[in-house]
Amino acid sequence: MERNGVGRRDFMKTTLAGFGGLFFLSAADKAPEEKLIDVKGKGRKLVYRTLGRTGLKLPVINMGVMNSDNPNLIRTTLDSGIVLLDTAHAYMQGRNEEVIGSVIKGRPRDSYYIGSKVSLPQDRTTGRYIDGATEAEFLKKLDLSLKRLGIDHVDILYSHNVSHRESASYEPVLNAMAKAKQAGKFRFAGITTHTNEPEVIHAAVDTKFYDVILTAYNYQQKHVAEVRDAIARAAQAGIGIVGMKAIRGGYRQTPSVKSPSAALKWVLQDPHVHTIVPGFTTFDQLDVDLAVMEDIRLNDAEKKDLQKEASLPGLYCQGCRECLGQCVARLPVPDLMRAYMYVYDYRNLAMAQDLVLSLGLPSGVCGECTFCPVKCSIGFPVREKIRDIVRIREIPTEFIA
Numbered sequence: 309m310e311r312n313g314v315g316r317r318d319f320m321k322t323t324l325a326g327f328g329g330l331f332f333l334s335a336a337d338k339a340p341e342e343k344l345i346d347v348k349g350k351g352r353k354l355v356y357r358t359l360g361r362t363g364l365k366l367p368v369i370n371m372g373v374m375n376s377d378n379p380n381l382i383r384t385t386l387d388s389g390i391v392l393l394d395t396a397h398a399y400m401q402g403r404n405e406e407v408i409g410s411v412i413k414g415r416p417r418d419s420y421y422i423g424s425k426v427s428l429p430q431d432r433t434t435g436r437y438i439d440g441a442t443e444a445e446f447l448k449k450l451d452l453s454l455k456r457l458g459i460d461h462v463d464i465l466y467s468h469n470v471s472h473r474e475s476a477s478y479e480p481v482l483n484a485m486a487k488a489k490q491a492g493k494f495r496f497a498g499i500t501t502h503t504n505e506p507e508v509i510h511a512a513v514d515t516k517f518y519d520v521i522l523t524a525y526n527y528q529q530k531h532v533a534e535v536r537d538a539i540a541r542a543a544q545a546g547i548g549i550v551g552m553k554a555i556r557g558g559y560r561q562t563p564s565v566k567s568p569s570a571a572l573k574w575v576l577q578d579p580h581v582h583t584i585v586p587g588f589t590t591f592d593q594l595d596v597d598l599a600v601m602e603d604i605r606l607n608d609a610e611k612k613d614l615q616k617e618a619s620l621p622g623l624y625c626q627g628c629r630e631c632l633g634q635c636v637a638r639l640p641v642p643d644l645m646r647a648y649m650y651v652y653d654y655r656n657l658a659m660a661q662d663l664v665l666s667l668g669l670p671s672g673v674c675g676e677c678t679f680c681p682v683k684c685s686i687g688f689p690v691r692e693k694i695r696d697i698v699r700i701r702e703i704p705t706e707f708i709a
């Protein structure tokens with residue numbers, strides 16, 4: 309059966325090791341499309357893979373630009389051999405796309421790829437689209453993104469932040485994307501998910517509409533086996549797979565992430581993942597990524613570290629949504645926990661504030677409850693973290709941007 313499994317052959321190549329089904333592929337296992345390519349003038353050989361049926365040849369790590377508005381870092385990244393810049397209409401309230409636009413200005417259009425994302429209003433609790441989620445709004449946002457970037461098309465256009473299977477086939481989005489594609493405004497249709505990923509990935513495959521899926525995937529996900537199976541099914545259907553959130557806890561070493569490069573390699577050992585887009589923000593972190601791109605094999609010490617870390621609770625929400633519906637005030641707990649991660653992991657206050665302000669929260673959040681019935685599946689003290697993160701509403705936006 310293909311739908312819910314990666315097949316006997318894949319399973320036999322996998323060693324299930326330790327807590328939570330943390331798996332390592334055997335050393336002999338190699339994606340058939342993987343190859344080494346020289347980066348001109350740098351004397352480097354980076355590992356490349358093909359992004360499914362798009363045919364795009366990409367190094368196994370590209371840049372998630374979301375946390376960086378440093379043009380010099382983006383410029384150096386492109387000069388180092390990374391070719392795909394991943395951004396979104398909403399990042400930094402548009403400044404992220406503008407900074408990228410300033411960097412790519414004058415560069416040959418075939419020397420880089422741009423992936424951007426457009427989102428429409430959703431009910432944060434159910435993940436379903438709400439009033440205002442129209443075809444016209446989607447197209448208006450896309451046009452503004454192209455203007456900020458200073459180009460007439462992006463290479464991958466994603467429907468952003470989908471968390472419910474019905475939203476993967478929401479007609480206004482599909483119609484808008486079909487029209488935009490016909491008008492030459494993007495090349496490949498994509499969808500992104502960092503909550504309820506397995507359901508969304510399976511739904512995206514079923515639409516037969518998307519060429520690329522960008523999904524959260526890391527060794528600390530509670531439901532990592534389901535995510536892995538869904539990714540395998542999508543890749544086998546010819547869809548390009550881009551991974552994000554490979555490093556829980558970010559590049560900084562934390563009690564639960566000792567080796568960021570091992571966390572990146574763990575995702576890349578999965579041959580169904582074609583590239584990942586970590587959100588690095590410093591030149592040192594770029595160097596970590598370049599070293600991984602030259603040799604993606606996990607050594608024994610790294611495997612041991614990962615096994616140990618997989619058994620730790622982790623520092624951030626896994627987006628499993630098991631807490632949904634438990635809050636008496638119907639707060640969108642996973643979104644609030646994501647905002648918490650933006651502050652304490654990504655150190656991206658602007659993105660956290662944007663998210664919190666978009667949630668339409670009441671004024672005295674959690675103030676009326678004497679007891680919190682929300683039980684997080686990995687034991688987060690949800691109320692404590694919510695009370696902490698909602699304070700970001702009070703910081704003047706000009707102090708954050």
Ligand code: SF4
Nearest residue numbers: 635636637674677680
């Ligand atoms: S304390 Fe906060 S999170 Fe818990 S039930 Fe009350 S409003 Fe919801």
Ligand code: SF4
Nearest residue numbers: 625626629631684685
């Ligand atoms: S807060 Fe806990 S239960 Fe809720 S989505 Fe995050 S990890 Fe899952």
